[in-house]
Amino acid sequence: MIDYSHLYSQLTGTPLEDWTTQLPVQINNAFDVKKYGDLPKWQAAINSLPDYQPSSFDLSAPTIQVGETNDITDVQRAELTKQLKILHPWRKGPYELFGININTEWRSDWKWDRLKDHIAPLQGRQVLDVGCGNGYHCWRMRGAGAELVVGVDPSPMFVMQYEVMHKYIGDQGVYVLPLGIDNVPKKLEAFDTVFSMGVLYHRRSPVDHILQLKDCLKEGGELVLETLVIDGDETTALLPEDRYARMGNVWFIPSVAMLEQWLRRCKLKNIRTVDVTTTSTEEQRSTEWMTFHSLKEFLDPNDPTKSIEGYPAPKRAILIANK
Numbered sequence: 001m002i003d004y005s006h007l008y009s010q011l012t013g014t015p016l017e018d019w020t021t022q023l024p025v026q027i028n029n030a031f032d033v034k035k036y037g038d039l040p041k042w043q044a045a046i047n048s049l050p051d052y053q054p055s056s057f058d059l060s061a062p063t064i065q066v067g068e069t070n071d072i073t074d075v076q077r078a079e080l081t082k083q084l085k086i087l088h089p090w091r092k093g094p095y096e097l098f099g100i101n102i103n104t105e106w107r108s109d110w111k112w113d114r115l116k117d118h119i120a121p122l123q124g125r126q127v128l129d130v131g132c133g134n135g136y137h138c139w140r141m142r143g144a145g146a147e148l149v150v151g152v153d154p155s156p157m158f159v160m161q162y163e164v165m166h167k168y169i170g171d172q173g174v175y176v177l178p179l180g181i182d183n184v185p186k187k188l189e190a191f192d193t194v195f196s197m198g199v200l201y202h203r204r205s206p207v208d209h210i211l212q213l214k215d216c217l218k219e220g221g222e223l224v225l226e227t228l229v230i231d232g233d234e235t236t237a238l239l240p241e242d243r244y245a246r247m248g249n250v251w252f253i254p255s256v257a258m259l260e261q262w263l264r265r266c267k268l269k270n271i272r273t274v275d276v277t278t279t280s281t282e283e284q285r286s287t288e289w290m291t292f293h294s295l296k297e298f299l300d301p302n303d304p305t306k307s308i309e310g311y312p313a314p315k316r317a318i319l320i321a322n323k
Helices: 005-011 017-021 023-030 039-047 074-085 108-115 136-143 156-169 206-216 256-265
Strands: 064-066 095-097 100-102 126-130 148-152 174-177 191-197 217-229 269-278 303-307 315-322
Touching (some): 005 017, 039 156, 064 156, 074 100, 095 156, 108 217, 108 315, 126 136, 136 148, 136 156, 136 191, 191 206, 206 217, 256 315
Parallel strands (some): 064 095, 126 148, 191 217
């Protein structure tokens, strides 16, 4: 499996050191073949990646670029493309790897552009990214100067996608772990910045999730929270009866006013809403790297302001607060 020895070394002597006693067992348990039957296939794809050497990489550009087109031949690029597509679907990005444009389902760079000028500078900070997917935003955080970025996501396939980039970029202080927020030790209080983007509405208890995120922060640390919202006042929240935009694991979708109230109730400070944007079919869509249905199929074909179930179409807000 993935070698995290560099992470353990980097955590030695930090407030995160105690977590290293638990991490090897947690990670080993996460790579469960019984639960993820395709895991051997994904691991084989990683193990067979060729040892190409990128002449450069750029973690600060909207499309994370690793290597140049001239670093490998056209034949090698075609073979590498086949290997990368074994890890389909690619949801977060975009990436360019040795001239291969990995055009992911989400234009995750658009979300980054909406928040990057509002957050505290990441230079030298210890950062946690909860529900990070394949780590696209983790790499952007590192590109913005973060000293250490730890991403957690319980999907091993997304972690394998991260490992593709990690193989070619090398150890740059970015680590994606096959874990969820519940695996992070309680009362950790070790990170300068904690991101939770696209997670809150998947939690049965959103207030408990906010408290978990708060517990990961140092005193004065910053929480960046991005989630689905609906229009309304501080008394408004949507609890879908069944599915929302074809997603079966959506629980509470609050108004911005109610979300701000949740943050106040959790004793967070300096709460500000920095962006509210309706998700477009240009930002989330099917591509050759994610060929399943996407947002277009999740909306009412006769009224794109509504989801296929008749609820308001997806709208997302970014809130920032401090501990």
